[in-house]
Amino acid sequence: MSKDTVSIGLSAAIVAVEGEHPSVLVVAHEGSQDALPFGPFDPADHRTLESGLRKWVGEQTKFELGYTEQLYTFGDKGRHLSAGSGGRVVSVGYLALTRRVREAPDTQWRGWYHYFPWEDWRDTKPAMIDSVILPALKKFVKDAPDSESAALRRERANVCFGEGWDEERVLERYELLYEAGLVEEFYRDSGQNSKKLANLGTPMLFDHRRILATAIARLRGKLKYRPLVFELMAPTFTLLELQRAVEALAGRRLHKQNFRRLVADQGLVEGTGKFNAPARGRPAELFRFRREVLRERPAPGLRLGGRRARGG
């Protein structure tokens, strides 16, 4: 491929939740790094970008995509390399949501917090933030070429990892860690191998971790105003299961009673009259998603709220 040709890469972050574990479908390509299902866009064969994506995913993972949404198109020079490949690749990333199904050969569900361990605040603030990330970012600020650049870096570090955790800034945080040389991909893309400060999370092929970060950010944001979770749930579920799924995606805990009130008041679910048989505790009613809300209300969704303090 010559230096000034463009090709378009289509990649999908296919997300599912199993219990408390949000996960993403990765393909085991010839012993290399974890990869999202992907392939080049072929104008002769694909009528739309999305139909191209569906074909590739179908071939590689043997299953049909349901809910699918385009995320972003990346074209930066030098962010799509693994070895020294030829022309420029412009990368179109997609988010897909699905109920968890059996894996196809060479395919595997992997918890997304393997790639972003600093994003899971459900139990506590991840210790690595104080022990590794903040000190390294302090150094990154100090190493800035000039004071203006240092101020900008300090600012970014503060917005990303300082007071007031905003769970939606997943991409911003990953990009900052990349530029600060705290993730593997930075060294791979720049050819450097020296002074590796840290190696946070599991790296991925090409720019796939960036795409996954975009996917998580989008999902966390959209969750609050569109009923996307239900794409990830079984046909019936208890309210606690629903809450656990949302928490898994958002990476933080929610207030149980208020969560139920929210879901009920918005008419997002309806009881089935059936109950589950839990190991302990009172049995919970099984609910189903009321698809009708999509017509009734302009923008139904779960406004998680909770800017003021921690849920419980």
Place this chain on the structure above:
Amino acid sequence: MSKDTVSIGLSAAIVAVEGEHPSVLVVAHEGSQDALPFGPFDPADHRTLESGLRKWVGEQTKFELGYTEQLYTFGDKGRHLSAGSGGRVVSVGYLALTRRVREAPDTQWRGWYHYFPWEDWRDTKPAMIDSVILPALKKFVKDAPDSESAALRRERANVCFGEGWDEERVLERYELLYEAGLVEEFYRDSGQNSKKLANLGTPMLFDHRRILATAIARLRGKLKYRPLVFELMAPTFTLLELQRAVEALAGRRLHKQNFRRLVADQGLVEGTGKFNAPARGRPAELFRFRREVLRERPAPGLRLGGRRARGG
């Protein structure tokens, strides 16, 4: 250009507001339809997609982009044609916000409601909705190939133009009108020329009107949770000017006293102590945007609200 090559087109919807008029910068290409500034992505010359866009815009309009945001990447077969050109064009659309400046040669600010007259609800519901659009959509439903498809069409028509106007669904509405054959581009792209039902709004080159629809939709949505308006305002402004700008973009009126309260309570602006000299009425204080809020609060913005009833 051969049939199975891809090229990437970069287009920018550059938006400004002058008084009550939201407008977009269009280029007068050889007597053809209105076009957004655009050009092909050149991997040899452009380090990123956005820098490529900036180069093209700079060449065509002689001015520097400020706030810029990627919108969407379109790749549908047959939606980028004006005449029968060669290979496939994948189109990356951008939104840019700017204060209104003088026009460069061959360049012109045009009110965006020329392209989307049904989107301006500031005075009243546009009459064309009841007189033209709804009847035509009724016919579109009736002409559906089967009853399932008819139900889907009825559903879409209702969400887009029925009860409960959602000002953010700009793209959905344009796409529906396109498919229903109510906009010029539909006939141009499909080569048909017969049974033209209507010809709503001013058409644009290629898929530029679709990109503009995406831009308006995004802007209307984001306005509610990010302080984007200020990119469009002069350094100082009265609160009424600010409100008129938001109204112009949102396409609907807001409650004046509540708007002030919102802006003030959120700490988005600060008074300068200076006052304007209006033609009539009490002089208004001039305010400036408090850039600091971007640091202080995680997601400042203007939550317009107003789902319950009409503003006043």
Place this chain on the structure above:
DNA sequence: ATATATATACTCGAAATGAGTATTATTGGG
């Protein structure tokens, strides 16, 4: 002075939100 236009302050009730306490239904162990 008066009409008109605009700015700004303040009020009021309804709804949404955060953070609980209280009560009910179940299991498993003594």
Place this chain on the structure above:
DNA sequence: CCCAATAATACTCATTTCGAGTATATATAT
């Protein structure tokens, strides 16, 4: 059988937000 543990569900309460309005202040034009 009673009790601790666990989970579901109901209810309370103060605060904040939001829609909608009234009241008052400060200009200009006539």
